[in-house]
Amino acid sequence: MTSAPPRTPTPSSGRGIGPLLRGWRERRRISQLDLALRAGSSARHLSFVETGRSRPSEALVLKLAHHLDVPLRERNALLLAAGYAPRFTETPLSDPSFAPVRAGIEALLAGYEPYPALVLDAHYEVVAANKGVDTLLAGVAEELLAGPLNAMRLTLHPRGMAPRIRNLGQWRAHLLAQMEREIALDRSPALRALYEEVAAYPVADPGTEETGGAAHFALPLRIEHEGRVLSFLSTIATFNTPMDVTVAGLAVETFLPADAQTLAQLRGRD
Numbered sequence: 001m002t003s004a005p006p007r008t009p010t011p012s013s014g015r016g017i018g019p020l021l022r023g024w025r026e027r028r029r030i031s032q033l034d035l036a037l038r039a040g041s042s043a044r045h046l047s048f049v050e051t052g053r054s055r056p057s058e059a060l061v062l063k064l065a066h067h068l069d070v071p072l073r074e075r076n077a078l079l080l081a082a083g084y085a086p087r088f089t090e091t092p093l094s095d096p097s098f099a100p101v102r103a104g105i106e107a108l109l110a111g112y113e114p115y116p117a118l119v120l121d122a123h124y125e126v127v128a129a130n131k132g133v134d135t136l137l138a139g140v141a142e143e144l145l146a147g148p149l150n151a152m153r154l155t156l157h158p159r160g161m162a163p164r165i166r167n168l169g170q171w172r173a174h175l176l177a178q179m180e181r182e183i184a185l186d187r188s189p190a191l192r193a194l195y196e197e198v199a200a201y202p203v204a205d206p207g208t209e210e211t212g213g214a215a216h217f218a219l220p221l222r223i224e225h226e227g228r229v230l231s232f233l234s235t236i237a238t239f240n241t242p243m244d245v246t247v248a249g250l251a252v253e254t255f256l257p258a259d260a261q262t263l264a265q266l267r268g269r270d
Contacts, residue, residue: 017061017081022050024068024078027239028185039063056120058084070236071186072248090245093127102128105252114266116232122249123190124151135225135266136255151253152179156198163204166222166229172203220258228265231258 004020025035028074032050033043048054056064061082065075076086083190109117109130116136118129126149137145141159156172165171179195214246220231240249257263 004153007224016052017056017078018050018052020078020081021064024070024074025050025064030068033068035064038067039111041071044056056082058082062087069185072242072245074187088243088245088248091247094248101247105250108252115257116255118151120151120251120253121246122186123194125149126151126154127250128213132255132266134224135230136161137176138225152194156201158202159206161223162201164224166224168203170219171221218258221255228261229260230265232256232262233258 006259013019025032031043032046036043036046039046040063041061045054045056049056049060058079062075063077065078070078072088073090075113076088076189079086084086093102105119105128109119109128112132113130114132116132119127121127137154140154140161141157142161144154144157152175155165155175156162162172170196176195176199179191179198183191183195218233220233222229222231224230235254235256237252237254239247239250257266
C-alpha cells in the first residue's frame with residue numbers, strides 16, 4: 001500500500017465558527033430549530049453562535065457537526081474556528097500504527113481474487129489493489145499507469161478504460177453523479193477539480209447501449225477483455241465510525257461477476 005502526504009486541517013477564515021456552521025446547516029437544509037433540538041440545545045443559542053454573539057462549547061461543536069454529517073476534516077476546521085484544538089488525527093497510511101489496518105486490507109483484497117478489488121482514498125487515488133484489477137486495466141495507456149493512479153482518470157480517460165466499456169454512457173453518468181454527491185458532502189476543492197477534469201473528457205457517441213441480460217437490479221460495468229464482454233457489479237465498503245481523517249476517506253471497491261460467463265472466465269484464469 002502507498003500513502004499520500006498528510007493534509008493539515010482547514011484553517012479558520014478568521015470570522016469564527018458562525019459562518020462555517022451556518023454554511024453547513026444551509027447546505028443540509030436544516031432549520032436552526034431542528035438542528036438545535038437534535039443537538040440538545042436551543043434555537044436561540046444556535047442563532048447566537050451563528051451570528052458570533054456566543055461561543056459554543058467543544059462538546060456542542062462536535063454534536064452539531066455530527067448531526068450535520070460534516071466530514072472529519074471539516075469538523076477539525078469547525079473546532080479550530082471555535083478556538084479549540086483539532087480532535088481528529090490524519091495519520092499517513094505508512095505510519096507504523098496503521099500496520100494492522102494495512103494487513104487487514106491487504107488480506108481482504110487477496111481474498112477477493114480473482115475478482116478485481118482496490119482501495120481508494122477520498123480523492124479516488126488508488127492506495128492498494130489486487131491482481132484481479134489487471135483485467136480492468138488491460139490496454140490502459142502507460143502514462144495513466146505511471147502514478148499516482150486515480151480511479152476516475154483510469155476509467156473515464158479516452159486512453160484509459162473508456163474505449164472498452166460497452167455501456168460507457170451509463171457508467172460515466174453513474175460515476176459523475178457519485179462524485180457530485182460527494183462534493184456536496186465534502187467541500188473539497190481537489191475533488192471539485194477532479195470532477196471538472198473528468199467531466200470534460202471527450203466522449204465518443206456510444207450509440208445504443210445495452211446492459212446485458214443479467215443484473216437488472218443494479219447497473220453493471222460491461223467491459224471488453226480479450227475478445228469477450230465481462231460484466232461486473234461494483235460494491236463499496238467503508239470503515240464504520242472512523243476516528244481518523246485518513247481512515248474516514250478510505251473505501252474498498254470490489255467488482256463481482258454479474259453473469260455466469262464472467263464468473264467462468266475469471267475462475268478459469270485463477
